[in-house]
Amino acid sequence: MDVFQAIRDRRSVRGLSIEQGPVKDEDLMQILEAARLAPSDCNGQPWHFLVIRDRTLIKAIAERVNQRIDDHIANADSAQGKKWENYRRFFTHHVNAPLLIAVLYKPTTVDGYPVHFSQQGIYSPNLQSVGAAVEHMILAATALGYGSCWMTGPVDACREELEEILEAPAGYVLACLVPIGIPARAASPRPRKSMEEIVTFIG
């Protein structure tokens, strides 16, 4: 598929289901190969991909996120609680997907310490690199006829617990979850800001 077409046709597909069929092994390998070739800061390739087809584990992740949303609601005022309730379906819709890729990365370090919140944390070169790898993955999935969704919501809800469930290697942080599967129906494009709003030409 042409690269511009893949970029135009990519959609965030929610509610992917194994009932629509599996992700073929050879397609999965192409998707991972695309991720592997992404550019990275100083070619550090600070990523690790957990490819999950174990249904029990996929469900356990959704279940833990659901529990944490319950906790957040119990501890929040009603306006905030309502927001959490509205987000529930966006955080757990991967539950029936045939395949889930958990993307882990090593945060940028300065003098051996990871930087999350300092000056470098706000533009974290390693997180930018991971973003490139995930975008490759998602464009590759699109070109191969699969739907996908780049989910950060579950990570917002309970990152550290998910890292534990996923047995994340030491030093790695969970960045996102990406369910992949055959979409049941075509999704329409979401609205976008105009070019004028996001671009300034100088010279």
Place this chain on the structure above:
Amino acid sequence: MDVFEAIRERRSVRRFLDEPVDREDILEMLEAARLAPSATNDQPWRFMVIQDKDFIRSLGQMTHAMLDVRIEAASTQERKDAMERFRFSNTHFEEAPAIIVVLAKPWPSYRTDYERQPHDPGLQSVAAAIENLLLAATALGYASCWLTGPVDVAKEEIESMLDVELPWYMVAVIALGKSERKYEPRPRRSLEDVVTFWPG
């Protein structure tokens, strides 16, 4: 160009021919960036496209000057040497015919107790937009490089030269141009090294 070919053929290129980048082509690259996915469709990105060679050079000079300051201030000779070794990778954009300074803004979380997290959804989104832009550039026959070095060295100074206002802040510089050389791919970790299958 096929998407897998664009992914395979993209290189980080640091030396460009002295040829301007066509405005129409830049618009196509920006359109690719504009269509990137983003957390809650927030589209937390802005692109400052600079083709004025004098201004690009002055941004480069500022980066050199700030690097000098940092080297001067470094506590050990080892650190000074390490910073000096990165001079070219931080400043080579000064010779590019076009650069795009990429800005991000904090992602508006639904959590009132939200602090910036190590998985910062907004920054992941901006990275998707940058990568779309680089793949589009590759397909259109341009070479590019995604730099974070100038942000390491001269973030506030460059933001000030570009009149960047809060909540926007600089996250990267993209250098763009034509290259006469075709570069070999850089080494990559093997799939076995970067993937764990569950079940195995």
